[in-house]
Amino acid sequence: MNKHQMNTLLRHLAAVAIFAALALLFCSPVLDGKALFQSDMMHHKGMQQEALNYYNTTGEIPMWTNSMFGGMPTYVIFTGPPVSAVWYLNKLFTLWLPNPADMLFVNMLGMYLLLSILDFRYWIRILGAVAYGFATFSVVSMETGHITKVMAMAYMAPVLAGIILTYRGKWIAGACLTAITTSLLVYNNHLQITYYTLIMVMGLAISSFVTALRAKQLPSFFKASALLAVAAVLAILPNMDNLMVLKEYTRYTIRGSESELTRTQQDKAGLDVAYAFQWSYGPGETFTMLLPGVVGNSTSEKLSARSHTYKALTSLGVPAVQAEQAVNSGRWPLYWAGQPMTAGPVYVGVIICLLTVLSLLIIRSPHKWWWVAVAGFAILLSWGYNFAPFNNFLFYHLPLYNKFRAPTMALAIPQVSFVVLACWALQELMSGKQSKAQLMQGLQKATVITGGLVVGIAIFGSFIFSFSGPNDASILQQYTQMMGSKDAANTLMAALKKDRSSLLLRDGFRALILLSIAYGVMWAYLKDKLKALPVLLVLVAVVSFDLIQVDRHYMNEESFWQPDQLASYMAPTAADEQILQDKTPYFRVLNATTNPFLDANTSYLHKSIGGQSPAKLWIYQDLIEHQISKNNRDVLDMLNTRYIISPDPATGQPVAQLNPQALGNAWFVKGIHWAVNANAEMSAMDHFNPADTVIIDRRFQSAIGAFTPAKDSSAGITLTKYGLNDLHFTSQNTGDGFAVFSDIYYPAGWRAYIDHQETDIIRVNYALRGLKIPAGKHDIVFEFRPKTFIVGRKIAAVSSWVLIGLVAGGLLWAGITGRKQGLHL
Template sequence: MAKQISKQKPVLKNPSSLSGSRIADSNSTFFKYENFIYIGIILLSVLIFFKEGVFSGKVFATGDILASDSFRTFLDDAKKSGVFPLWVPYIFMGMPNFPIISYNPRSYDFFYFIWDSVYGAITNSSTNGVLPVILYYAIFGIGFYLYSNYKFKNKLIALYCALTATFATDFIQRIVVGHNTKVLALAFFPLILLFLDKLIDSFDDKSKSVFSFQNLINLALLALMLHIQLNSNHIQMIFYAYLMLGIYLLYLIIYRVVKKTQISGIIKSGIFFVIAALLAVAMNADVMMTMKEYNKYSMRGEPGIEAKIDKKVADDQPLDYQYATNWSFSPGEVITFLLPYYYGFGDVEIQGQKANLYWGQMPFTTNPMYFGVIVLILAVTGIFYNFRKNPFVQAMTVISVVFLFMSFGRNFSLIYDLFFNYFPYFSSFRAPVMIHHFMNIAIVILSGFGLKSVIEIVKGKTDSDKLKKLCYVFFGIAGLMFLISIVGFEGSYTDSVSTSSLAEKLKQQGATAQQISQYIKQQIIPNAYANSISDLRLHAFFIAIVAGLMFMYATNKVSVKIFLAGTILIAVIDLWNVNFKTLHWDNPGETKNAFAETDFTNWLLKTNPDTYTYRVAEFNGGRLTTDNTMAYYRLHSFNGYHGAKIRIYQDAVDVAEGENPLLLTLGGVKYIISDKPLQDTSFVQVFKGTKFIYENKNFIPKAFFADGYKVEKDITILNNIREMNFDPRKVAFLEKDINQKIDKPDSTASVKLVKGDIHSLEYDVNATGNNLLVFSEIYLPFGWKAYIDGKESEIHKTDYILRSLVVPQGKHKVEFRYEPAVYYTGKSVSIGANVLLGIILLAGVFGYATNKKKSDSTGNVKKDENI
């Protein structure tokens, strides 16, 4: 009996019940009630913060969200037809699906399919469009809590880290502007860190087997988290995630080599991480391989033709350096870590009207890169107390600094240029400031170490004087900030705004010097400066409160729980105070109105219901728009919106200009939809309503015969289009000789589209000789195959952007089918990788359960098997 009672003592002992300043030990299992309470707080905080969307049905009706919603009818049509859409015909004369839409029913990828099905059933995006994204914030917060709890062995510090990481201003802003794939790319990252650290700790324990059941489970879960992250299809965010993990592992290896400590464990962890990453990529092989193939022919994989001719860029640098670095953070803007309003903030409301007061050097931004002043001072504290002795803190500090300098882009290009010039694929990325998401994660973790250090000092009763001095420093910082807010700095601030790049940007937008001067003096300076002064006072107050709590805790005036709870409360209030100003909610009618029936779309669909036989182009202010809205009405557009268009399309628009009547004719454009009357005599007005519709007088059907062809260089062809000095029906321009005699078609030659759908086009053709048949469909070297009477025929690149076939005399059935071999190969790899992951996971779970059952029956519980 005594022996049994002895065994039960560790189970009955509950660290969370200890009184005084002693903190609850988080070594207890996950299923203790405290974890449920704190996870509930995280979930409740997210729901309350986004209450307008969760409970009132409000939405964010920004351009990126509308661009994505434009494809709802396309996806619904594909689903009803039982078709998995690989091609989108509605924008840019067509482009592959995967770079556009990431939420597709890939049922053969059954791990993600199960996750997506369950998640979709819970969130029901058809009734609430923002709820699925909001819950990804909750997943991120819960994951961060689990990771921080594992790292700090302290539930309240874990709660602090989870809430401050979740409510970092730039992360919150992603849902507002519709960058939902970035939210998904980040949502599972804390869990990736968790399972990676579990592997590192397990391999450092020499008593455990490399292929223990626990390690197999952690490997499988790590691979699964990486795989779900990959399904965001946001390659730049994924690259940054892997870069952070790579720097972390590499630093630990270097540290252990220098310190001559055990290195085998971290090497094994690195190998397991590579295995998990390869599994994740393999499970997503259909998407990754297709995107990789497409990348060769997109803006992100090939430089523009003018840049190549002018030798402005290398062949392996697809994006122009200036374009790639437009959204570069700047050293001066680091001040927004402390004063988010200093550079104007971004989108704000002034007297009920939305305005953008940003005056920094980026083209524009909607929000500051703010992660909390409390997080900032605690991160500095964590570095100060832990940098010398803790390699993890060293690694996170290095990551924070490296990522900050990378975010500077062209404004401090030392580190960024190394990646841009020498790292594979990096030159395909734009907006260096995007890396702040991962820098913020590292800084939040460092701030957790700051709290941990304060607690350890008080518990250990060492360096208490040093801690008090730290409190005095914080009081001094708060006092200095308040003093500056009293004295003011309006003169220097006015000079900074007046001499910034804002005036030049406004001038390029057509503003006069007087308008620019009035805008800066009457809008920017008074509002941004006043808010900066308010920030100084409020943040000084927040710092003083936290410093006071810290001092009271150091002098045993308050318990550790009150200190931590108070710090959490102030940190969240600080972030919410800033973040609420970024939530520009719209009524659900805003998105519905964007896709409501219109008089001009009704006219088009009634007049020309077969939308596969023509295209439209939208003009706004006489310029081609970047808009996907017409796809919702199943109208095929020459224009559209996407950051990775097919390269030759972008070349044509850049060189010949998108409004060029001949380019529009080559693109199969029959109608122009314009917000105002057009003066170009190439078009005739046929409808006037809420918008004008003009018919292209030179419209050529999307399949037509050319009398013959000429061989010219690519830039010469584009210049001919720009100069509008040829008739496409008379001559087709090819870039290489097809070495075939082409007969001029007579009046009996004909071509008719008999079937058009997502993946195929079918024509009845009557050729009167060896005729060249040109199609107003975008040329893409992979995926599309042509068949004449069932026999494959070569597709020729024509007029720089189009396709053509040589059709022999007689009546024929001509087909185009989109059958990308790389996709079907990737699909097979994906199925195989899913099966392999399933085997690893089942082996780990079954083995662990069997071992645990045996251990329970013998009374020998292995604590290291606790997952």
């Protein structure tokens, strides 16, 4: 290794050390043994607890869980120990840092790699890496527990880096980098971010094709593209354990299929458009990338004793101490735009915005336009229902797009593009390719444009905007109930609007100060009053200060909890303790103290009727909408809902009520009601006695035949063994009978055996399993052994090591042959 190579290596190691130090400093409570409280991760803990306990007890990988929505495949929330070697690479690239420092670090590292491939100056790379890692959208996502999203975002930039390197003619190194980073992107299992990455890849490919066409180098373009296609296949194979089961499972969920009930909301398989577009950014809300407080910060904010809300409370007779406690409670909705709720804005930094505008004015390379185009396209996507003609068309025609929700997430694309364009602008500013007079003119225009936007939105907007939103009516109603007076509620609402205005005004003045500093140091450089290094160091410091100061509003010391605090969050209530005394191995619980279908905490301790999942089985979603939400007790009984948790009218505390009508795990029926279709099947459940009658769609009649089920006084079915992958029963009946099992019907993997002979599982009561059982005494076994899961894990295990071997061999071969396939670092 020569001196230049050693210096380059040391500089990269220094960058890694800077990123690790920044990540740990920002997340310093983890060094004291604390952990970040992430609400979504607490829900996830509830989702997978039954599966985790089963695995720890039996050593067997659970493939089904009964802890949510009456039952669903486990492998969408818990897959047991990893079989893919990509897992080790994922941990390696995070340096095994504690959560969430690991996510901050790998996001910075990924952007640094892309900027290195683009051959930007060292401190420009550092600036871009910090800007990307600490972008508020990422930090807010970390705080709420969207781990797979943030980890997938970390690999967006490196995937682009590998493709750029390949199209530059560094075929082996580029293909190897593309294969590894794409595999890591897919491994982190956030398909929506992967989809957005593909949009960026398409933009890059089109730009590269046009460049090759103009340069008459199409053969090289197609060779590189073919090599990238091979890299993509190699990247996907190690993730087949997840991809195969998700593809299969999606066919039965609200993400990838249609309800069997006649509906008008959907034209094709996938989510309902209104549901998918709930979290849509408004056109004006897009300016949060420049000013975080344009439409308020979030729907749950703390205020200070200097706030208008505090003054309003005290003027209404609330004691000062109580008023201060109230404003510090973190329950004040400063957010006033159209999303149902939000944890924080998408803020990329005012200086990054300035530099992005500057890039449009001074960069002459045509390659900048694909970065601009994908950013613009993503912004339009993020508007969702606010730009309905465009987005509705895409929802129904763009392949796979209707599988996703939350259009706001598309802003992950401009988060990448803005940082790259901003860094490119700095690189151009200091490259010496243009005269400083031209660059000064561009800088002045960019500053006027950016500063003008800040003044127009924040300063003048504070006097123009109404600071009222579509959610304010419900907020006013809450205040009326809280204050006991509509006049008092109006006073409080008026004060809240003033606080919203003050937030925007404060952000505006802050942005102007930061813009002045950035403009000042770049002006000094162009006037030869400062060298490049001090200018870049100042910009790194100011960008870091800007983003971290905003980020601290969402992730700070209070966000980290002691281990005992986290444990107490999931601690059982008195109602839970009462239910846990019941040693019956298998029954279900309905928690009516909350919205049971947005709650996975109940699943931590019980087998819940509810749960939290954006990919519920359609049959269960239909059951929720048409029966459970209407409190059909017959349906709750057939689901073996043994306990209902409800608030005590006197104390408000949760209490557990035994439901003596719960039908148990299985029972024989006396008669069959044949429904002509799914709609008739669902309608028949409005009024029926599930203990005696079963409702079956006629399409299953050929599997059962024409018979009248027998049920004598001694007939019964008993659960003899409970497991997540298998259930064992014994049955006794003097005649041929038909049994209903309170388990969710799922044809992709469940098999039933009567005395070791496989028999058809019939879907009954729209969502449950049924069996035709011969007279006499029998052993009945249900087994869940989906071939896709088993085969997928084998493919992933083998191909992941093949991928690592090929990549290692490719890089070694490139080095030995001296073809200089290395990186432009």
